[in-house]
Amino acid sequence: MTRNVILAGVGGQGLLSIAAVLGEAARREGLNLKQAEVHGMAQRGGVVQSHVRFGPGPIHSDLIREGTADLILSLEPMEALRYLPFLAQDGAMVTNSEPFENIPDYPELDSIHEEIRGLPNHRLVDAAALAKTAGSPRAANMVMLGAGSPYLELPEEALITGIRSVFAGKSEEIVETNVRAFRLGRAAPEAEYSGGNA
Amino acid sequence: MPTRLLLGDEALSQGAIDAGLSAAYAYPGTPSTEITDYAIRSPESQGGRIHCRWTANEKTALEAALGASYAGRRAMASMKHVGLNVAADPFVNAAIAGANGGLIINVADDPSMHSSQNEQDSRLYLEIALIPCIEPSDQQEAYAAPAYAFGLSERSRVPVMIRLTTRLAHSRATIETGDRRSPNEFSLPPDPKRYILLPAIARGSYDDLIARQPDFLAASEESPFNALHEGSDETIGIIACGIALNYVREAFGGDCPHPVLKIGQYPLPLGLLRPLLHRCETIFVFEDGYPYVEGKLRGLDERSKPIVRGRLSGDVPRTGELSPEVVARALRLDAPPVRSASKTPTPRPPALCPGCPHGDTCRALNGALEAQESARIFSDIGCYTLGALPPYSAIDTCVEMGASITMARGASDAGLRPAVALIGDSTFTHSGMTGLLDCVNDGTDLTVVIVDNGTVAMTGGQRSAAESHIRSICIGLGVDPDHVRTIEPLPNRHAENVAILREEIAHPGPSVVIAERECIQTARRRARRSTGGTT
Numbered sequence: 001m002t003r004n005v006i007l008a009g010v011g012g013q014g015l016l017s018i019a020a021v022l023g024e025a026a027r028r029e030g031l032n033l034k035q036a037e038v039h040g041m042a043q044r045g046g047v048v049q050s051h052v053r054f055g056p057g058p059i060h061s062d063l064i065r066e067g068t069a070d071l072i073l074s075l076e077p078m079e080a081l082r083y084l085p086f087l088a089q090d091g092a093m094v095t096n097s098e099p100f101e102n103i104p105d106y107p108e109l110d111s112i113h114e115e116i117r118g119l120p121n122h123r124l125v126d127a128a129a130l131a132k133t134a135g136s137p138r139a140a141n142m143v144m145l146g147a148g149s150p151y152l153e154l155p156e157e158a159l160i161t162g163i164r165s166v167f168a169g170k171s172e173e174i175v176e177t178n179v180r181a182f183r184l185g186r187a188a189p190e191a192e193y194s195g196g197n198a
Numbered sequence: 199m200p201t202r203l204l205l206g207d208e209a210l211s212q213g214a215i216d217a218g219l220s221a222a223y224a225y226p227g228t229p230s231t232e233i234t235d236y237a238i239r240s241p242e243s244q245g246g247r248i249h250c251r252w253t254a255n256e257k258t259a260l261e262a263a264l265g266a267s268y269a270g271r272r273a274m275a276s277m278k279h280v281g282l283n284v285a286a287d288p289f290v291n292a293a294i295a296g297a298n299g300g301l302i303i304n305v306a307d308d309p310s311m312h313s314s315q316n317e318q319d320s321r322l323y324l325e326i327a328l329i330p331c332i333e334p335s336d337q338q339e340a341y342a343a344p345a346y347a348f349g350l351s352e353r354s355r356v357p358v359m360i361r362l363t364t365r366l367a368h369s370r371a372t373i374e375t376g377d378r379r380s381p382n383e384f385s386l387p388p389d390p391k392r393y394i395l396l397p398a399i400a401r402g403s404y405d406d407l408i409a410r411q412p413d414f415l416a417a418s419e420e421s422p423f424n425a426l427h428e429g430s431d432e433t434i435g436i437i438a439c440g441i442a443l444n445y446v447r448e449a450f451g452g453d454c455p456h457p458v459l460k461i462g463q464y465p466l467p468l469g470l471l472r473p474l475l476h477r478c479e480t481i482f483v484f485e486d487g488y489p490y491v492e493g494k495l496r497g498l499d500e501r502s503k504p505i506v507r508g509r510l511s512g513d514v515p516r517t518g519e520l521s522p523e524v525v526a527r528a529l530r531l532d533a534p535p536v537r538s539a540s541k542t543p544t545p546r547p548p549a550l551c552p553g554c555p556h557g558d559t560c561r562a563l564n565g566a567l568e569a570q571e572s573a574r575i576f577s578d579i580g581c582y583t584l585g586a587l588p589p590y591s592a593i594d595t596c597v598e599m600g601a602s603i604t605m606a607r608g609a610s611d612a613g614l615r616p617a618v619a620l621i622g623d624s625t626f627t628h629s630g631m632t633g634l635l636d637c638v639n640d641g642t643d644l645t646v647v648i649v650d651n652g653t654v655a656m657t658g659g660q661r662s663a664a665e666s667h668i669r670s671i672c673i674g675l676g677v678d679p680d681h682v683r684t685i686e687p688l689p690n691r692h693a694e695n696v697a698i699l700r701e702e703i704a705h706p707g708p709s710v711v712i713a714e715r716e717c718i719q720t721a722r723r724r725a726r727r728s729t730g731g732t733t
Contacts, residue, residue, distance in 0.1 A: 111542065
């Protein structure tokens with residue numbers, strides 16, 4: 001079966017690195033993959049999203065059809081809610097709990113969290129705290145990839161190899177920080193997690 | 199076969215390199231930028247075996263590619279859809295002059311205007327230039343298109359357009375790469391006179407282009423990019439152009455009962471079209487962009503059989519890109535249950551980066567023009583266009599590349615004061631310089647503020663053709679050197695910058711203020727490179 005994943009966030013949060021790791025992991029597993037990104041003007045502190053689809057069979061559309069996303073993985077809680085119509089009935093929403101407030105009329109954070117908790121399959125993760133533990137606040141994106149990884153149906157080792165490959169040009173320390181961040185995210189406290197089909 | 203994970207843009211670029219590309223020229227523009235970014239980064243370009251360069255604008259890019267083709271090499275020029283407007287003159291006339299070495303023109307359209315001011319459809323230019331066009335349906339076809347198009351270009355002595363749209367340009371997929379072909383040797387055209395488009399010669403060349411139209415049609419009918427997939431239910435026939443094919447397959451869950459004509463090469467393959475038109479009562483046309491094919495099939499009488507349905511009939515929205523939902527809705531197919539949209543999220547428009555020099559320039563301009571109700575700032579295409587949004591609300595217009603200076607000039611001529619133009623360094627060298635020359639020759643009362651951040655920032659930091667020569671260019675164009683001033687847009691220089699802007703706005707003739715500070719993004723990348731980097 002094709003896995004459909006919506007990645008959500010704000011320009012500059014490192015969403016395309018998550019997409020790159022997913023792509024690399026799927027390719028190494030011999031799966032077909034399509035991954036639509038947003039480039040250009042929207043990247044400047046605005047809304048960014050990516051549709052990632054992978055699986056053993058042919059993948060036709062680059063865009064995910066509404067009502068069929070297995071996972072919405074978001075680096076920002078309000079951005080996670082923006083794509084709700086895409087989420088399948090049994091799909092999961094995994095999001096960073098911390099807001100990115102660069103607009104004057106950002107909604108009440110409690111009501112955002114409450115709406116997310118109202119979904120049957122959800123996971124709210126404090127990515128910043130775990131990224132700091134891993135060694136760099138910039139690794140929050142890999143924390144979130146780890147937190148979403150149980151819903152991906154990709155082997156953990158393939159994702160870690162994907163991280164090593166995507167960050168291969170960086171120092172060994174940075175590579176290890178990102179791998180640590182991924183593992184911390186995967187094992188993140190599940191207080192908010194209400195079960196699911198992972 | 200080796201596989202790679204590439205964007206549609208990158209697949210096209212790799213396909214061109216593998217097909218013996220010798221030269222690539224482009225001006226950056228979303229969603230076409232990554233074609234040339236990729237070519238420039240390639241080992242072939244870095245090793246000097248192929249010549250890949252950013253140019254001043256799309257017109258100079260296409261003319262350079264035409265020259266390389268004249269010299270027998272395989273060459274390409276790449277641009278976004280509105281860039282083709284800038285390059286329209288060489289686009290149309292290169293079709294008449296023709297190609298010697300293979301010449302391809304890659305144009306990426308942006309339906310839904312993700313990063314553009316319109317959603318014009320480049321296929322309409324085919325009607326003027328009368329050349330063939332390939333429209334790949336996926337990344338693998340984007341890889342295959344250049345080899346095919348170079349071959350067609352050389353066989354038919356004509357430039358070939360390759361049309362992409364945003365979703366293919368900016369979507370990654372695993373592709374298989376093929377064998378590498380050697381670049382062409384240098385060779386001059388056997389009939390050099392056809393490049394001299396004097397009327398007497400051009401008439402003959404134009405007749406020759408017309409005479410080759412049946413060959414272009416035959417090529418379309420035999421093309422691997424066009425195919426008729428049979429279906430058992432012929433009450434409906436479907437025509438799907440480019441990536442629309444994927445949405446049709448998705449909407450039917452991969453198993454479409456109706457005949458589907460996949461269009462991936464123009465002119466329209468009439469031989470494949472006719473059987474569909476005869477057998478089916480209703481034809482659905484799915485195409486990203488304008489109702490180009492639909493309009494041709496529908497003719498003047500929309501009631502004539504078969505009934506043609508698409509954007510013109512209202513079955514598909516007239517504007518915006520296609521999606522699996524749009525196609526499924528038009529065909530009245532079952533949809534999975536969909537959750538209602540959340541009412542919580544508020545819009546999050548793009549914004550200037552924290553610390554961006556353009557923000558300081560916008561604040562200084564607002565300060566300088568305070569209490570001058572009649573003042574207008576005519577602006578241009580670039581990151582600084584975001585100065586239109588709060589908290590700056592600094593600019594009044596943004597129409598197309600270079601229009602800031604020329605619109606300010608016309609408004610000044612018509613009596614508007616103060617007339618100010620706000621333009622970036624790269625947009626200035628793209629198409630602002632000639633407008634400034636007009637102002638100098640006419641002694642126009644206006645002030646041109648050139649925000650020089652040293653890069654083409656909006657598209658990701660490509661090399662700016664201005665190369666820190668803005669001051670000498672302005673003086674060379676004839677602006678009085680005393681009225682070519684430079685400011686450093688920084689918060690702690692605000693008062694000084696406001697004062698300089700006021701002085702030059704008060705000057706009754708053309709004046710230029712260059713706001714010079716490096717883009718915060720390129721500065722950060724440079725700092726990271728020199729310290730070994732972080733994530």
